[in-house]
């Protein structure tokens with residue numbers, strides 16, 4: 001079996017999202033001369049997780065969440081600042097964070113040398129993702145980038161896969177491999193779309209979900225073997 005198309009998730013698979021988020025939050029507090037404590041990052045992560053669930057349930061729009069998550073964070077930490085300005089500054093700071101995870105460049109180069117057609121499929125905000133990608137040095141290897149905010153549907157929703165496949169020129173599903181770190185968005189989406197999935201699981205988390213990836217890898221370099229390169 002040889003895959004000729006690789007559909008990559010971006011954050012947590014190629015980009016070091018934890019590092020990016022942490023740096024951007026800290027810088028946003030500094031920009032506004034508001035005291036920062038390490039516990040604020042954990043608080044933010046918990047608020048942000050809940051607010052994306054609220055968004056997925058239709059309780060809040062994507063535009064509203066940009067400010068609302070900082071209104072909640074400032075309230076929880078007792079710091080005083082304008083949440084709207086925090087929201088704007090945070091996205092600007094996040095868009096400047098482009099750290100890649102270890103081993104990404106060599107494997108992407110290897111796939112490119114072997115004419116594997118590579119695409120990105122990401123749940124995220126278009127301005128942030130496009131800006132980060134532009135400065136990352138890996139954009140040139142990808143034929144197209146599918147961003148949930150632009151498409152109007154997020155993984156695991158079938159509609160983002162339909163639109164991605166249309167823009168890829170309707171490849172055979174058997175030729176496509178999806179690589180991602182999230183069971184609930186990447187692996188769930190790929191399984192229900194009936195394409196093979198590769199779960200990037202560097203921290204060796206147990207899979208207690210209903211979604212079973214075809215492959216599980218700890219190191220991105222393992223793709224070489226899966227693709228028979």
Ligand SMILES: [Mg+2]
Pocket residue numbers: 009010011012013180181182
């Ligand atoms: Mg991810």
